[in-house]
Amino acid sequence: MAGNSPRIGVLALQGDVREHLAVLRGLGADAHPVRRPYELAAVEGLVLPGGESSVIDKLARAFGLFEPIRTAIADGMPMYGTCAGLILLADRIDGAITGQQTFGGIDARVARNVFGSQTQSFETDLDVPVLGDPPVHAVFIRAPAVVEWGPDAVPLASLSDGRVVAIEQGALLGTAFHPESSGEVRFHERFLDNVHLRRGITAPAL
Numbered sequence: 735m736a737g738n739s740p741r742i743g744v745l746a747l748q749g750d751v752r753e754h755l756a757v758l759r760g761l762g763a764d765a766h767p768v769r770r771p772y773e774l775a776a777v778e779g780l781v782l783p784g785g786e787s788s789v790i791d792k793l794a795r796a797f798g799l800f801e802p803i804r805t806a807i808a809d810g811m812p813m814y815g816t817c818a819g820l821i822l823l824a825d826r827i828d829g830a831i832t833g834q835q836t837f838g839g840i841d842a843r844v845a846r847n848v849f850g851s852q853t854q855s856f857e858t859d860l861d862v863p864v865l866g867d868p869p870v871h872a873v874f875i876r877a878p879a880v881v882e883w884g885p886d887a888v889p890l891a892s893l894s895d896g897r898v899v900a901i902e903q904g905a906l907l908g909t910a911f912h913p914e915s916s917g918e919v920r921f922h923e924r925f926l927d928n929v930h931l932r933r934g935i936t937a938p939a940l
Contacts (some may be wrong), residue, residue: 741776784817855876
């Protein structure tokens with residue numbers, strides 16, 4: 735691995751961690767699981783995988799990662815959340831269990847499990863103008879949807895019924911679906927572009 739490859743973390747408390755690591759490594763990133771604050775401190779960007787958002791929230795607090803991740807977001811670290819990861823990046827949740835919190839950062843309200851149970855999972859093709867052609871083949875598994883967003887948050891894709899399923903705000907990117915499950919890498923590329931952009935901004939002058 736080239737020394738200039740971005741060091742990327744995948745939050746490895748629960749969910750489809752290996753799939754994200756594989757995609758990131760395939761794109762040339764130096765990708766590692768993150769379970770402890772010192773591992774978070776060593777990366778330039780973080781992926782929040784799918785899973786169960788309330789469980790990831792509890793485990794993040796148990797492992798001492800909750801506040802460090804919130805601080806990293808406030809400091810501008812690029813992050814990409816899929817499914818549960820999108821919920822964790824939203825400032826507000828519909829359907830949260832008692833005491834559930836998010837890391838926040840995207841001025842949006844996200845509803846949990848709006849498409850039903852795992853048996854009601856589905857796949858569809860989405861037009862995502864910022865990614866160009868071809869359409870994104872999206873896999874939805876107990877997926878959330880964005881139901882409200884503020885002026886700084888930018889919807890990137892929506893279903894035919896208008897429900898928003900991809901959104902970004904600054905260096906934060908979230909999708910309600912699982913690109914890592916369908917061979918789609920363009921969202922990960924967009925996330926890595928944010929990492930390279932931040933690296934360029936924060937790199938010391940020579």
